[in-house]
Amino acid sequence: MQKKRLAAVLGVCVAGAIIMSACGSSAQKDGEVSDVVQTEAVSAETESVPVPEEISAPPETVSAPEESSAVSEAAPEPEPAAQEPVPEAEETISWDPSWEYADYSKIHSDSVTLYRSDASERKDCVIAVNAGHGTDGGESVKTQCHPDGSAKVVSGSTSAGATEASAVSSGMVFNDGTPEAEATLSLALLLKDALLDSGYDVLMIREDEDVQLDNIARAVLANNCADYHISLHYDSTSSDKGVFFIGVPDAGGYRSMEPVASHWQEHEELGETLIDGFREEGIPVFGDGRMAIDYTQTSYSTIPSVDLEVGDKASDHSEEMQEQIAQAIVRGLDLLR
Numbered sequence: 001m002q003k004k005r006l007a008a009v010l011g012v013c014v015a016g017a018i019i020m021s022a023c024g025s026s027a028q029k030d031g032e033v034s035d036v037v038q039t040e041a042v043s044a045e046t047e048s049v050p051v052p053e054e055i056s057a058p059p060e061t062v063s064a065p066e067e068s069s070a071v072s073e074a075a076p077e078p079e080p081a082a083q084e085p086v087p088e089a090e091e092t093i094s095w096d097p098s099w100e101y102a103d104y105s106k107i108h109s110d111s112v113t114l115y116r117s118d119a120s121e122r123k124d125c126v127i128a129v130n131a132g133h134g135t136d137g138g139e140s141v142k143t144q145c146h147p148d149g150s151a152k153v154v155s156g157s158t159s160a161g162a163t164e165a166s167a168v169s170s171g172m173v174f175n176d177g178t179p180e181a182e183a184t185l186s187l188a189l190l191l192k193d194a195l196l197d198s199g200y201d202v203l204m205i206r207e208d209e210d211v212q213l214d215n216i217a218r219a220v221l222a223n224n225c226a227d228y229h230i231s232l233h234y235d236s237t238s239s240d241k242g243v244f245f246i247g248v249p250d251a252g253g254y255r256s257m258e259p260v261a262s263h264w265q266e267h268e269e270l271g272e273t274l275i276d277g278f279r280e281e282g283i284p285v286f287g288d289g290r291m292a293i294d295y296t297q298t299s300y301s302t303i304p305s306v307d308l309e310v311g312d313k314a315s316d317h318s319e320e321m322q323e324q325i326a327q328a329i330v331r332g333l334d335l336l337r
């Protein structure tokens with residue numbers, strides 16, 4: 001069972017690697033990323049080759065070419081069945097301990113789902129939608145802030161100077177009593193539908209009240225199976241100050257630490273462009289739409305990744321407002337392309 005699951009996961013991530021090279025505006029950067037992913041996927045695949053026949057069903061991508069060549073020897077003009085396999089609408093992706101930075105995660109017992117768009121114009125681009133918070137017990141587990149063990153340079157929910165932070169903090173509570181995790185979940189579900197309708201594929205990190213995946217696990221899953229990572233949050237102020245993204249601090253050598261050094265410009269570009277989407281949608285933006293904090297997500301991301309703070313404790317988080325926020329995010333992503 002476990003092997004079968006692993007094979008399915010590999011199938012997804014190989015497909016993901018192929019998609020990555022076709023997605024996004026910056027081909028050079030994407031090239032670097034997908035090389036790494038492909039190498040990992042291939043080496044893992046080799047390990048799983050000596051497995052009984054029942055496993056041959058999930059990795060259709062791999063077995064299809066062999067079949068077609070065998071058929072063409074027997075019959076010169078076979079039916080056009082050996083075309084690109086139609087991707088499944090939904091695929092479950094489980095944790096792979098061989099992924100880069102996987103060892104830094106302490107909570108990763110849940111799987112995630114990749115949804116493929118059936119829109120007429122598919123964008124071949126996977127967006128990881130990460131509803132902030134919502135991991136029972138995550139507050140009391142500690143993980144390393146930075147992969148190199150250095151201390152946080154700017155205070156956020158964890159103070160500067162700390163080398164460890166909560167694996168997943170519990171989030172704030174709105175002035176009306178709604179927990180932040182509940183609002184980020186309802187927004188994530190609306191965003192999923194909006195993205196699928198617009199042709200994006202969606203990797204849903206959390207679809208329920210609780211997911212046993214810490215912030216590092218969420219970043220690592222996105223790194224390996226998506227092209228962009230967007231986490232959704234509401235800030236802990238009470239001024240309804242507007243939307244902003246968490247930028248990458250230019251302090252304490254943070255931008256020289258890997259993987260931040262190789263990716264911080266992509267994070268900034270994604271954040272700025274998403275904020276443009278909010279401006280176009282007429283949603284108030286806080287200041288210049290950016291606040292620099294070294295977040296765990298940023299510290300472990302190898303794909304363009306951003307934390308969006310779409311309001312605060314005093315902000316409207318009704319379905320109508322969240323629908324508008326979802327549209328603004330889609331609009332921003334469209335601007336990237």
Ligand SMILES: [Zn+2]
Binds near residue numbers: 132172232
């Ligand atoms: Zn939050």
